[in-house]
Amino acid sequence: MKIAIVCYPTFGGSGVVATELGLALAEKGHEIHFITYKQPVRLELLSKNIHFHEVSVPDYPLFHYQPYELALSSKLVDMVKLHKIEVLHVHYAIPHAYAGYMAKKMLEEENIHIPMVTTLHGTDITLVGSHPFYKTAVTFSINNSDVVTSVSQSLKEDTLQLFDIKKEIHVVPNFIDIPKKINPFTDCQRTMMADRDERIITHVSNLRKVKRVKDVIEIFDRIQKKIPSKLIIVGEGPEREDCERLCAQKGIEEKVLFVGNSNEVDKILCFTDLFILPSEKESFGLAALEAMACGVPVISSNTGGLPEVNIQGVSGFLSEVGNVAEMAENALKILATEKTLQTFKMQAIEAAMVYDTKKIVPMYENLYEAAIDNSRIPKPQ
Numbered sequence: 001m002k003i004a005i006v007c008y009p010t011f012g013g014s015g016v017v018a019t020e021l022g023l024a025l026a027e028k029g030h031e032i033h034f035i036t037y038k039q040p041v042r043l044e045l046l047s048k049n050i051h052f053h054e055v056s057v058p059d060y061p062l063f064h065y066q067p068y069e070l071a072l073s074s075k076l077v078d079m080v081k082l083h084k085i086e087v088l089h090v091h092y093a094i095p096h097a098y099a100g101y102m103a104k105k106m107l108e109e110e111n112i113h114i115p116m117v118t119t120l121h122g123t124d125i126t127l128v129g130s131h132p133f134y135k136t137a138v139t140f141s142i143n144n145s146d147v148v149t150s151v152s153q154s155l156k157e158d159t160l161q162l163f164d165i166k167k168e169i170h171v172v173p174n175f176i177d178i179p180k181k182i183n184p185f186t187d188c189q190r191t192m193m194a195d196r197d198e199r200i201i202t203h204v205s206n207l208r209k210v211k212r213v214k215d216v217i218e219i220f221d222r223i224q225k226k227i228p229s230k231l232i233i234v235g236e237g238p239e240r241e242d243c244e245r246l247c248a249q250k251g252i253e254e255k256v257l258f259v260g261n262s263n264e265v266d267k268i269l270c271f272t273d274l275f276i277l278p279s280e281k282e283s284f285g286l287a288a289l290e291a292m293a294c295g296v297p298v299i300s301s302n303t304g305g306l307p308e309v310n311i312q313g314v315s316g317f318l319s320e321v322g323n324v325a326e327m328a329e330n331a332l333k334i335l336a337t338e339k340t341l342q343t344f345k346m347q348a349i350e351a352a353m354v355y356d357t358k359k360i361v362p363m364y365e366n367l368y369e370a371a372i373d374n375s376r377i378p379k380p381q
């Protein structure tokens with residue numbers, strides 16, 4: 001199939017999922033066209049089946065806000081015609097589903113019928129999409145997608161509760177290439193990060209309020225009082241400065257490393273003993289799944305889709321949002337002995353296997369095929 005993928009090219013989870021999906025589909029022989037404003041961070045243009053088309057929005061003094069949706073929908077029309085694209089897959093409803101719908105309509109004028117698959121990722125529904133400023137347009141673009149998917153059962157339920165949805169929502173969970181994750185590094189360079197007797201604890205996110213990064217520090221503070229340990233915080237975002245200040249106030253700044261955005265998350269996970277994700281909201285928690293696939297147990301909140309990924313007492317533990325005392329206690333349980341830690345590490349990998357790329361990507365292929373078949377059937381006037 002010839003598939004166009006629209007996504008955010010940055011470090012966010014939705015862009016990562018879209019890129020990994022495109023790469024997996026290209027490996028299976030599909031022709032993939034990424035259409036976005038910058039080359040996605042995880043995209044390597046080394047395959048004949050992968051194409052990248054940049055959307056540019058020229059500056060103009062009249063524009064207070066740049067009309068990105070307009071430029072994107074025009075680009076989509078041009079690329080669909082030029083490359084004979086058969087299906088459009090937009091990731092993150094805002095504004096991609098809206099721009100995709102406009103492209104579809106423009107193409108219909110020329111008698112080209114292309115189905116649009118919209119994947120809902122989380123904040124496009126829970127934090128941003130349901131805001132009164134966007135809700136009408138988001139509802140419209142979901143209801144006018146040919147196929148709608150959500151990355152977890154929990155996100156499907158949130159969408160049905162927050163919006164007036166007339167479409168079926170298919171749950172297609174996020175995925176991970178497990179064989180690529182298991183022991184990819186022979187030398188983990190652990191000693192560069194911590195002393196031999198220290199445990200390494202990691203958090204990866206875009207350091208926004210919703211991730212509750214201060215809770216990560218509170219939990220770590222309790223852990224480091226009981227066992228020698230280091231905390232690595234990966235990612236950039238608005239909470240970073242406050243969190244650095246909090247570490248200094250607690251006198252633990254020497255034990256906490258803020259490493260910024262990284263393309264080497266797998267390397268960091270390779271020497272990590274425990275992952276912490278105490279988010280306020282989390283539609284799925286791709287970061288937790290990535291950790292588990294690398295054999296790292298997870299301490300998380302029990303919000304949103306996290307209980308679908310992190311299995312209580314198996315791959316780690318879940319607690320109510322904000323219950324840092326219980327999260328720290330559970331972390332100490334996992335780290336108590338080498339034997340317990342190894343058991344949780346093995347169990348984390350096993351739990352991650354449910355979401356292996358090979359199991360999930362065919363779900364998207366089936367939906368594309370059905371959508372293409374359906375778009376060929378003339379609709380009643």
Ligand code: GMT
Pocket residue numbers: 011012013014015017092121122123151174205206210281282283284285286287
């Ligand atoms: O919150 C983020 O980390 C970014 C955000 C995004 O859309 O890029 O992530 C959302 O989508 C991810 C991929 O489907 C999910 O794994 C995250 O749970 C989800 N974030 C939230 O719901 C807060």
